[in-house]
Structures are given as C-alpha cells and as structure tokens.
Amino acid sequence: MMPCRMGFLRMEATRTLNFSRWCRVLYREIMFPATGAVVSSVPPWQWLLVAVAAVAAMAPGISMPLFEPDETRYALIPREMLQANDLIMPRLDGEHYFDKPPMLYWMIAAVYQTLGDSPACARLVPAASMAGTALLTLGYGAATIGPTAAFRAALILAISPGFAAMGRLLLMDGPLTLWVLLAQGALFLALRESPLKPGWWLLSAIAATLGVMTKGPICLILVLVPWTAHRWFSGL
DSSP: OHHHHHHHHHHHHHHHHHHHHHHHHIIIIIISOOOOOOOOOOOHHHHHHHHHHHHHHHOTTTTSOOOTTHHHHHHHHHHHHHHTTOSSSOEETTEEOOSSOSHHHHHHHHHHHHHOSSHHHHHHHHHHHHHHHHHHHHHHHHHHTOHHHHHHHHHHHHTOHHHHHHHTSOSSHHHHHHHHHHHHHHHHHHHHOSSOOHHHHHHHHHHHHHHHHHHTTHHHHHHHHHHHHHHHHHTO
16 A cells, blocks of 8 residues: 555655646746846837826816715825824824724825825825836836837726726725835836846835835735746746
C-alpha cells in the first residue's frame, strides 16, 4: 500500500506543478506577454482629448440635487467642519463623525473654500478623481503597451457610461479608484525597473496611504492582492 500511496502523491504533485506552470505560461506569454519599457511619448493632444472627453461625459447632471443619504452626508460634513473651524475632526449634526476616514471631507472642504458651497462644487472631487484615473490609464498604458493602445483604452474608459456615472456621484469610490490605480501602477513599474528605483515604491506607498485615508484598509487589499498575484504568476 505504501508504494502505491507514494506513487499517487508523486503523480498529484506533478499535476499540481504542471498546472502551476501552465497558469504562469498563460499569464506571462498569452494574457499579458512581457514587454520592455516603452519609450514613446504621448502626444499632448491625446492627453487633452482624454481629459476633455472625461469632463464632457461627467458634466451633464453634475449640479443635480444630492441623493440621500450618502451624498448629502458627504456634502454636509465638510461644511460643518468649516463652520466649526475644525478641519481635523469630522462632524455631522454637531457631533463627531468617526464612521469613515477624513480624506474625502478634506478634499471637499478645500473645494468649498476655493469655489463655494454647492452640489456641483462638492461633486468636483469625484469627477476630478475619475478624470485623473483616465489620464493615469493613458500614462501607465503608454509606458507598458505603447501610446496607441493606451490612448484607445483611456478614451474608451473616459466615455464609458458607468465610469461617467460614478464621476457624478459624491461618493468615496472615485478618489479610491484614483489612489488604487496610482499605487498599483507605481508598484508595477517598480517591479519592472532594474536596478530598483525607490521613487516608484515611495509613490505607491503615498498613494496607498491616501487610499486608506479615503476608505480604510480596503485600499491595501485592492493593491496588495493583485500585486502578490502578479509576482507569483510572473515568477518574480
């Protein structure tokens, strides 16, 4: 019985090894073939067109009344912080509000102080975050797969209905998306550089910190889990 069991275990180990190798080949050579650094720069008109497309897609309805309960809550908290002259402690209905991290409130408060207090001004924060996400897609894509494919991807993303709708909602998801993409892209470029350049690691750490300050530790999960999977599939 013992030799049979050992033979079975060796066969299962071989199957597991072959499956793991197949997964890595599929990831590295078929789904995401490895490419060197792309040095082609992005023409200025592509940056401008992606930005204009994102703004045009999100502009309609940006000044519509706030939706209950989340949008009104996120618009009122920065207003009360400014009224109380206390930008450290979030407040809602005069009471301290600890349910969410304060980054979104600080960003909205900065817009209020600069442009005024209105639904459209409050929604500028998620709208600018989603526009920045489209531009990051163009930048990271140009550095990895080339400017032509990156421009098409960024432009399609900028005018996608779901993307534009999220940019018009006063929620934490817009800024969180920006920080996650910034952290993931910087990590990817950090892994690709040889020798390692600390600037990419520092940028990723800063972006991840901003993400945690926006919506808590979910940012670390969204950054570290794909990064760990990428390292394993790439054999790094």
